Amino acid sequence: MAVLDDLSGFEFEDVMEDVFRNLGYENVRQAERTADEGRDIIMEEVVDGTRRGIVVECKHTDTVGRPVVQKLHSAIATFEFNGPKRGMVVTTGRFTGPAEEYAERLQQNDDPYPIELIDGEDLREIADEVGLDLYNGRIEILCDETLRPYDPATDVDAPVTEAFRDIENIEAADLPEPHSAVTFRPVVAVTADTNAVFETSVGVIHRINDRTRFVAHAERGQPQVVDEDVATLVTENLHATVDLDAEQFGEVFDDVEERRFGQTQTEYKDWAVERLQQHHTTTVTYTGDNNVTYNKTCEPNRSDISVQSIEPVYLPEVRQTTDIQEYTYPYEYYVAGPSRVTAEDGIHRCVHCDTSGDETYTYCPNCGAIACSSHIKTERLEGEPVCTGCAVTERFALKTNYFYDEENLEAFREEYADMPLHEKAMENKWLAGGSVVATVLLIVGLLVIGGII
Numbered sequence: 001m002a003v004l005d006d007l008s009g010f011e012f013e014d015v016m017e018d019v020f021r022n023l024g025y026e027n028v029r030q031a032e033r034t035a036d037e038g039r040d041i042i043m044e045e046v047v048d049g050t051r052r053g054i055v056v057e058c059k060h061t062d063t064v065g066r067p068v069v070q071k072l073h074s075a076i077a078t079f080e081f082n083g084p085k086r087g088m089v090v091t092t093g094r095f096t097g098p099a100e101e102y103a104e105r106l107q108q109n110d111d112p113y114p115i116e117l118i119d120g121e122d123l124r125e126i127a128d129e130v131g132l133d134l135y136n137g138r139i140e141i142l143c144d145e146t147l148r149p150y151d152p153a154t155d156v157d158a159p160v161t162e163a164f165r166d167i168e169n170i171e172a173a174d175l176p177e178p179h180s181a182v183t184f185r186p187v188v189a190v191t192a193d194t195n196a197v198f199e200t201s202v203g204v205i206h207r208i209n210d211r212t213r214f215v216a217h218a219e220r221g222q223p224q225v226v227d228e229d230v231a232t233l234v235t236e237n238l239h240a241t242v243d244l245d246a247e248q249f250g251e252v253f254d255d256v257e258e259r260r261f262g263q264t265q266t267e268y269k270d271w272a273v274e275r276l277q278q279h280h281t282t283t284v285t286y287t288g289d290n291n292v293t294y295n296k297t298c299e300p301n302r303s304d305i306s307v308q309s310i311e312p313v314y315l316p317e318v319r320q321t322t323d324i325q326e327y328t329y330p331y332e333y334y335v336a337g338p339s340r341v342t343a344e345d346g347i348h349r350c351v352h353c354d355t356s357g358d359e360t361y362t363y364c365p366n367c368g369a370i371a372c373s374s375h376i377k378t379e380r381l382e383g384e385p386v387c388t389g390c391a392v393t394e395r396f397a398l399k400t401n402y403f404y405d406e407e408n409l410e411a412f413r414e415e416y417a418d419m420p421l422h423e424k425a426m427e428n429k430w431l432a433g434g435s436v437v438a439t440v441l442l443i444v445g446l447l448v449i450g451g452i453i
Contacts, residue, residue, distance in 0.1 A: 012060040013040050015132070016090055018139045018266050021309065022130035025054065029306035042079070053081035059091040066098040069115055073106070076113040087115040094119050131265075138264040141186075141218075141312045145241040147234070147336035149182045149249060149316035156180055156252050159340060160320045160331050163347045167370055169385050170363035178322040178331075181255035184244055184314040186218040186262075187226065189235055190272045191311075194280055196304040198296070205286045206298045211308075212276060218312065220262035223271055229341045230334050234315060237336035244314055258314070265310050273305045317343065325368025327351055350375055352389050366390050366404045377402040381412050397427035 007015065013030055020043055021028045028043040041056035057072045069089055076087045089095075089103075095117050103115045118126075126132065131140040150156045157180065161172045191213045198206040215231040216223040226234070250256045263271075281299040288294055318340075319332040332344040349356040350372035362376040363369075367390035379386040380401040391402040392409050396416055403409040416424065 007060065009058070009060045012092070013058045015139070015266070016056070016058050017041055018269060019126060019130055019132055020056070021307070022139060022265070023126070027306070027308065030303060051083050053079065053083060053085045054088060055079050055085065056088045056090060059089060059093075061091060062093040063096055064089060064091045064093065064099055064117075065096045066102050069099050069102050069117070072115060073111075073113055076115075085113055087113060088118060089115060090118045090123070092120050092123065094121075133264070138266040141188075141261040141265050143186070143261070143312040143314065144244050146184055146244040146314035147237050147316055148240065148242055149184075149318060149335055150252065151338040153338070157320065159318075159333060159335075160322060160347075163331055163345065164322075166348065166361070168360065168362040169365070175322060176324065178320040179255075180253045180318065180320045181257070182249060182253045183257045183259065183317045183319070185259055185317050187215050187234060187313060187315045188218045188223070188261075188265075188268050189213065189215045189231075189238060189309075189311040189313065190268070191308040192272060192276055193306045193308060194276055194300055194304055195306075196280070196298075196300040198284070198298040200286065200288070200294075200296065202286060202289055205296065206282070206284045208280050208298075208300055208304070210280070212279075216268070216272075218261050218263065218268060219259050223263075223268060225275075227341075230315075233334055233336050233339055233341050234313065237339065238311060238313060240337060241313060253318075261312065265312070268310055269307050272307055272310070273302055276300070276305050277302070319344075322347075327368045327370070329370065352387065362387075364390065379404055379408070381408045381415075397424055399428040399430075401427070 017028055017030055020041065025043040025045055028041065030041055040058040043054050043056065045052050045054060055072065055076045057068060057075075059068060072087045072089055076085050079085060089099075095103075100117060103117050106114050123132075131142040132138075133140050151158065155161075157178055160178050161175065164170060164172050164175055191211070194208050194210045194212065196208040197204055213231075213235065215226045215234045217226060225231075244258065246256050246258055277300055281297065283295055283297050285293060285295050316335050317332065318335050319330060322329045322331070328346075330344055330346040331342075333340040333342045335341075345356065347370065348359070348361055349370070350359070350361065351369045352371055352375040355372045355374075359372045361370050361372060362385045364371060364376065364385055364387035366379075366386050369387040369389055371387040371389070375388045376385050377388060377391060378384070379391070380403055382404065386402050386404055388402070391404070392406055393400050393402055394409055394413075395401070396412075401412070403412065416427070
């Protein structure tokens with residue numbers, strides 16, 4: 001317990017706030033430090049359907065005597081809570097005999113405000129339960145739960161198969177099996193309340209009463225808040241987690257990677273509080289008693305922000321790559337069972353111009369390219385799609401035709417040479433269907449090219 005002994009009283013309260021939150025207590029928050037009236041932490045619990053308020057006194061001393069317990073009993077009585085109440089005294093040291101006797105007598109007499117005593121020995125047991133590192137005073141993250149990395153009702157390749165259904169000229173059944181890799185990325189879902197009132201001589205000029213919930217990537221480095229759709233994926237599926245069993249998932253995916261939480265839960269809490277302080281800081285304009293306009297920056301204090309929960313979980317990020325001839329098509333998404341959010345879609349993207357979105361994309365069987373309408377043509381000999389990247393071209397009847405290869409081009413040359421003039425003219429339907437003058441000019445051009453005139 002040596003390192004906890006090195007903490008200040010306020011730091012010890014911070015640690016205990018995190019401990020109680022991890023033990024499952026609700027609405028855990030610290031009382032105002034300037035006038036705590038004998039109570040350091042306030043929280044709630046639900047027992048047999050009844051909500052009960054709890055007042056906690058944190059004592060960072062070697063011994064705690066009876067007067068501390070008596071003072072807390074009085075503080076509980078004056079604590080405004082609509083329901084039953086009880087108290088706790090937590091210390092890194094030990095309780096004196098009289099202190100223990102007083103608390104025991106409250107229990108035996110069915111006092112309306114019973115008090116539980118937690119000493120240094122009890123803290124060691126609690127530390128093992130919640131992941132409290134007694135050597136640095138931090139709450140470590142203990143998590144082996146993940147959102148489901150695939151929908152067990154379908155094949156793991158189903159998302160890729162579904163994506164390819166939108167591509168013209170290719171059948172999903174003809175696709176090669178994609179390479180599938182899953183990375184279990186640590187995230188934390190944070191819920192926090194901010195309650196602050198800002199007053200001047202003219203009264204209240206600004207209030208904050210807000211509950212915020214957000215999700216952040218929790219790997220090494222600074223936490224990064226995820227996009228709204230990914231946050232929704234996480235929060236809506238926190239109730240449907242499974243054990244992170246790398247060996248089991250290795251039977252489903254080609255590669256499995258599990259990343260670690262980069263910081264402690266305590267550090268994520270501190271980061272969340274700072275973020276919310278910045279988020280809620282605003283400048284308010286008001287008129288004073290002297291009819292002068294003032295500007296005041298309203299920034300909530302740390303004590304105005306109560307972190308209700310920090311829920312760690314692993315978020316599966318699946319990357320599937322499909323190799324088709326000369327090209328590789330990546331498809332990456334975050335997943336929770338049947339729900340997913342696409343992170344990268346390399347299937348609905350033109351390989352030639354990188355266009356993506358709600359375009360029409362067509363598969364080129366000649367080279368394996370997926371191309372947009374600007375880069376896909378009709379192969380003249382086969383009448384099938386071919387992309388501009390691999391096609392061999394030559395002009396016939398003043399129009400460029402596209403071919404799979406030189407062999408197809410040569411075959412069409414021979415076919416073209418045997419065509420009567422009116423059929424050659426039809427190679428350029430725009431001119432052939434145009435004015436008489438255009439048609440005459442086209443035929444004359446063909447005669448010149450053919451060496452007839």
